[in-house]
Amino acid sequence: MTGQRYGRLTVIGLAENIGNRTAWRCxxxxxxxxxxxxxxxxxxxxxxxxxxxxxxxxxxxxxGLTFVDGTCVEMLRARTVRSNNTSGVPGVDWWAAxxxxxxxxxxxxxxxxxxxxxxxxxxxxxxxxxxxxxxxxFLSEFVKGSANHASND
Numbered sequence: 001m002t003g004q005r006y007g008r009l010t011v012i013g014l015a016e017n018i019g020n021r022t023a024w025r026c027x028x029x030x031x032x033x034x035x036x037x038x039x040x041x042x043x044x045x046x047x048x049x050x051x052x053x054x055x056x057x058x059x060x061x062x063x064g065l066t067f068v069d070g071t072c073v074e075m076l077r078a079r080t081v082r083s084n085n086t087s088g089v090p091g092v093d094w095w096a097a098x099x100x101x102x103x104x105x106x107x108x109x110x111x112x113x114x115x116x117x118x119x120x121x122x123x124x125x126x127x128x129x130x131x132x133x134x135x136x137x138f139l140s141e142f143v144k145g146s147a148n149h150a151s152n153d
Contacts, residue, residue: 001038007047009036018110034070035109066142070109073142076135091127092120105130107138 001011001024009026015035017023022038032049040046050070066073081090087101095102095116101123103114114130117123 001041006041007044008051009034009041009046009048011041032068032070068138068142071107071138073139076139079131079135087120089124089127091130092123103127103130105134107134 002013004011006026008029011024012027012033013025015023015025018035018037023035024038024041025033025035026041026049027033028049028051030049030051032051034046034049036046050072079090081088085093087093091105091114092101092103094100098116100116100118101120102116103123103126105112105114105127112130112134114126115123117126
């Protein structure tokens, strides 16, 4: 698939699998890079690194948002709870099949499973620890990198 184009993405090479699915590193027209599963490219589900929003079919970019490796910096900072969230904590949900609380976190296009817990509070702790490890260090590096870039201008 290397060299093939899907929406704004051009496949630049094979990437580490996402779960048991083959994934590809892609470069977006905006200059960003992202890793995308084959099926999401071929079905047209993923058309950009994240620089396009709900208006992607119309080609309307999300202006004013900063995407790094497919991750929206502003969304990480805001840490809002989605309207369809039933637990009140992002990344924590009730896993009915196992009768346990499940904790996950998505970062740079990958969903990370953090474990299942009998106690809600334990799932929340796992999620918060992962946010600190992934999000906080990412945001810290982004701010540091932005400051360095600004001082070089």
